[in-house]
Amino acid sequence: MQRIRTTKERARRIDLMYFARPHWLRQWRFWLSCAIPLLALGWLFTMHAQGGQRAFSSGPLSRSHAVFTRQCELCHLRQAGYFQSVADKACLSCHDAPPHQASQAFTPACSSCHVEHKGALLLTTTADVVCTPCHADLHSSNANLQIARAIGRFDGDHPEFSASREGVRDIGGIKLNHSLHMQSLLGLNHTRVQLACDDCHRGAGGDRESWPYAGVQSRAGSAAPDAATVRLSHGTAYMAPPRFVENCAGCHLLDFDKRFAQEQVPHDKPEIVHAFLEKRFSEYIAAHPGEIHEAIRFDRQIPERLAVVRVARDAREWVGFRVEETEDLLWRKTCKECHTLLGGTGALPEIAKSNITTRWMPHAEFSHDSHRMMTCESCHTKATSSHETADILLPGIKTCRGCHRAQGPAKEFAEGRCFECHEYHNWKNEQRVKGKYDLRQLRGESGAGMPSR
Amino acid sequence: MRIDRTHRSWFIGSVVALGVATAIYVPYAMRTPGPSGSSAIGLIYGSVGFGFMIFAGLLGLRKKFPVWRIGRAQTWMRAHLWLGFLSYPLILLHGAFHFGGPLTRVMMWIFTVVFGSGILGAAIQHFMPRMHTTQLPMETIYEQIDHVRDQLATEAGRLVDSACDALDGELSRASVGQLAAAASAGTDWDVTVADGLGFNEPASRQLRDFFLHQTLPYLEQAGARGMALADSMRAHRMFQQLRILLPASLHSTIADIETICEEKRQLDQQRKYHLVLHGWLLVHIPLSYAVLLLGAVHAVMALRY
Numbered sequence: 047m048q049r050i051r052t053t054k055e056r057a058r059r060i061d062l063m064y065f066a067r068p069h070w071l072r073q074w075r076f077w078l079s080c081a082i083p084l085l086a087l088g089w090l091f092t093m094h095a096q097g098g099q100r101a102f103s104s105g106p107l108s109r110s111h112a113v114f115t116r117q118c119e120l121c122h123l124r125q126a127g128y129f130q131s132v133a134d135k136a137c138l139s140c141h142d143a144p145p146h147q148a149s150q151a152f153t154p155a156c157s158s159c160h161v162e163h164k165g166a167l168l169l170t171t172t173a174d175v176v177c178t179p180c181h182a183d184l185h186s187s188n189a190n191l192q193i194a195r196a197i198g199r200f201d202g203d204h205p206e207f208s209a210s211r212e213g214v215r216d217i218g219g220i221k222l223n224h225s226l227h228m229q230s231l232l233g234l235n236h237t238r239v240q241l242a243c244d245d246c247h248r249g250a251g252g253d254r255e256s257w258p259y260a261g262v263q264s265r266a267g268s269a270a271p272d273a274a275t276v277r278l279s280h281g282t283a284y285m286a287p288p289r290f291v292e293n294c295a296g297c298h299l300l301d302f303d304k305r306f307a308q309e310q311v312p313h314d315k316p317e318i319v320h321a322f323l324e325k326r327f328s329e330y331i332a333a334h335p336g337e338i339h340e341a342i343r344f345d346r347q348i349p350e351r352l353a354v355v356r357v358a359r360d361a362r363e364w365v366g367f368r369v370e371e372t373e374d375l376l377w378r379k380t381c382k383e384c385h386t387l388l389g390g391t392g393a394l395p396e397i398a399k400s401n402i403t404t405r406w407m408p409h410a411e412f413s414h415d416s417h418r419m420m421t422c423e424s425c426h427t428k429a430t431s432s433h434e435t436a437d438i439l440l441p442g443i444k445t446c447r448g449c450h451r452a453q454g455p456a457k458e459f460a461e462g463r464c465f466e467c468h469e470y471h472n473w474k475n476e477q478r479v480k481g482k483y484d485l486r487q488l489r490g491e492s493g494a495g496m497p498s499r
Numbered sequence: 500m501r502i503d504r505t506h507r508s509w510f511i512g513s514v515v516a517l518g519v520a521t522a523i524y525v526p527y528a529m530r531t532p533g534p535s536g537s538s539a540i541g542l543i544y545g546s547v548g549f550g551f552m553i554f555a556g557l558l559g560l561r562k563k564f565p566v567w568r569i570g571r572a573q574t575w576m577r578a579h580l581w582l583g584f585l586s587y588p589l590i591l592l593h594g595a596f597h598f599g600g601p602l603t604r605v606m607m608w609i610f611t612v613v614f615g616s617g618i619l620g621a622a623i624q625h626f627m628p629r630m631h632t633t634q635l636p637m638e639t640i641y642e643q644i645d646h647v648r649d650q651l652a653t654e655a656g657r658l659v660d661s662a663c664d665a666l667d668g669e670l671s672r673a674s675v676g677q678l679a680a681a682a683s684a685g686t687d688w689d690v691t692v693a694d695g696l697g698f699n700e701p702a703s704r705q706l707r708d709f710f711l712h713q714t715l716p717y718l719e720q721a722g723a724r725g726m727a728l729a730d731s732m733r734a735h736r737m738f739q740q741l742r743i744l745l746p747a748s749l750h751s752t753i754a755d756i757e758t759i760c761e762e763k764r765q766l767d768q769q770r771k772y773h774l775v776l777h778g779w780l781l782v783h784i785p786l787s788y789a790v791l792l793l794g795a796v797h798a799v800m801a802l803r804y
Contacts, residue, residue, distance in 0.1 A: 089605070118804065
């Protein structure tokens with residue numbers, strides 16, 4: 047039988063007062079809507095009580111500033127009224143920031159490049175976009191601007207290094223054939239010598255090992271840092287310019303006369319060499335007066351330049367003859383092996399300046415030390431094949447781009463942003479900052495107050 | 500609320516707004532070393548996003564005062580849905596996809612839960628009402644479920660009583676239906692109805708036992724999880740067995756009780772659906788208030804610093 051329900055029965059199913067009874071879902075919703083916001087406020091007050099304004103921080107501070115997380119007012123200076131903004135003078139109370147260029151058109155705010163509250167980063171790791179707005183299309187009143195006017199990202203629009211561009215030649219005055227020096231050479235005592243790069247090229251500050259091909263007097267010596275070209279923080283960053291006594295004297299002997307078997311002329315100016323020769327020959331003839339009137343015959347003379355056999359009348363003249371003969375050999379052969387000799391004003395020649403370039407990229411920083419795990423030839427690919435002194439063996443930007451990309455470590459590349467090689471602040475003009483805070487102020491202890499800035 | 504064609508203009512508007520916001524953000528983020536909420540563009544994103552959040556929060560107020568003539572309830576609901584949806588990406592753009600410090604981090608996590616629960620709620624409200632209609636034809640007003648359940652128990656008890664009384668020979672308590680059954684069986688008025696039904700004391704006992712031990716506890720208990728009759732397949736088998744055991748004259752009564760049990764099952768199912776349909780609001784609404792409160796504190800403090 048089908049259930050039969052009359053209209054009356056159906057109507058009776060409805061409890062007319064149902065709306066007057068509270069619904070548990072609505073009740074819960076109401077109480078939770080009161081409790082959870084209150085809970086949130088309670089948490090906020092607790093945070094405020096425990097850590098001051100830290101709760102309102104917009105993110106973790108950088109590594110160097112993290113210690114001041116609770117002292118917001120160190121950077122957020124109190125302005126008129128309610129607001130506390132970050133001003134450059136807050137930064138300059140601890141840091142010096144030399145201007146980028148003396149004639150720069152404007153000075154950006156510190157915080158526009160060094161962005162804080164972005165986590166435990168280094169504030170010096172600035173984004174490329176802070177450099178490229180100017181350098182991508184540089185307008186300068188300086189007509190002799192030495193840098194490119196359109197520089198973009200390192201792995202994008204960055205131009206080739208100026209030294210590596212087509213047609214640029216090394217202006218150095220020392221004649222050197224790299225290719226020849228990298229072959230197996232005949233060294234002292236008829237031994238074979240195979241040079242390696244670091245036999246001549248080493249970091250300016252860090253290496254204390256002796257040079258294998260140094261002269262006898264400096265074989266135990268070391269490469270001293272060149273303070274003019276090397277910053278202290280880059281002790282082994284740049285290669286020291288090769289020096290004769292440390293890198294050449296082992297093979298390139300400066301002996302001058304068979305009467306002085308092992309003795310060599312000093313590697314110095316012609317005037318000093320001349321004085322040295324006069325002194326040594328004068329001493330010799332004083333010790334051997336019987337040789338004054340001896341006629342000296344030259345062995346192995348060149349037929350076109352047969353020397354006239356001269357007999358000295360006295361010791362002074364004998365010294366003059368010997369010095370003249372020795373210098374002729376030195377200037378004509380020994381010195382010219384590496385140096386260019388100019389006419390000079392008197393009897394002595396003038397040696398052209400060596401002009402060894404110590405910094406190929408004066409606007410950029412580079413550290414050989416950071417690249418020490420690589421072989422020299424992997425970057426300086428032309429080193430073993432270069433015959434000309436004027437060849438520049440610096441690797442091009444393509445070599446660097448093999449590892450360095452703007453995406454950097456996040457994309458498994460070496461850092462390639464601007465700051466990796468370039469510094470914005472001209473640190474040559476750095477000035478000492480005088481401290482203004484005491485420890486209590488820096489630690490935010492109560493009642494410590496703040497100095498006026 | 501079903502998200503149908505009537506939402507098209509809101510959908511297009513939201514997509515366009517999101518597209519414009521993204522189109523402005525991308526070059527801004529590429530030009531700026533550290534895009535942040537404190538920049539001019541960041542502040543605009545923050546203000547608009549927080550404005551949308553406040554508007555979405557006002558829906559609760561609008562519902563409290565349905566007689567206010569400030570736009571149709573449906574329009575408010577659509578605006579709540581789409582502006583609330585837009586507020587999250589705008590706040591992400593405001594913070595440059597960083598959750599920031601302690602306050603903003605907590606706020607963003609709460610906001611993420613609010614946003615997620617809102618999306619879930621919108622999906623539930625879109626799909627469940629149709630399921631409700633197709634699967635629960637015997638549904639009633641949610642608040643009436645307990646009341647109806649009591650009535651079902653009473654009705655089932657009355658059916659069993661009348662049938663058992665007839666089987667026991669109690670003419671005085673025989674129902675009109677049973678009398679009609681007796682008449683159709685060809686009996687005269689001088690014989691008992693029990694004779695017409697077939698006097699059957701064991702059958703009466705069996706029916707009453709089934710009612711007292713299976714049907715009544717099931718009908719009286721809300722939810723009745725784990726009980727045999729809560730499972731429609733098991734219930735069907737049990738009623739089939741009862742039909743075999745009891746005389747054919749009682750089958751209509753058994754069918755009625757089975758229908759009552761089915762209705763109870765649907766009411767239980769309706770209770771579950773209702774919990775799903777409205778339970779997410781237990782998360783969404785309280786956390787929304789919390790995020791609005793913290794957002795206001797953040798706005799004041801961020802402007803200060």
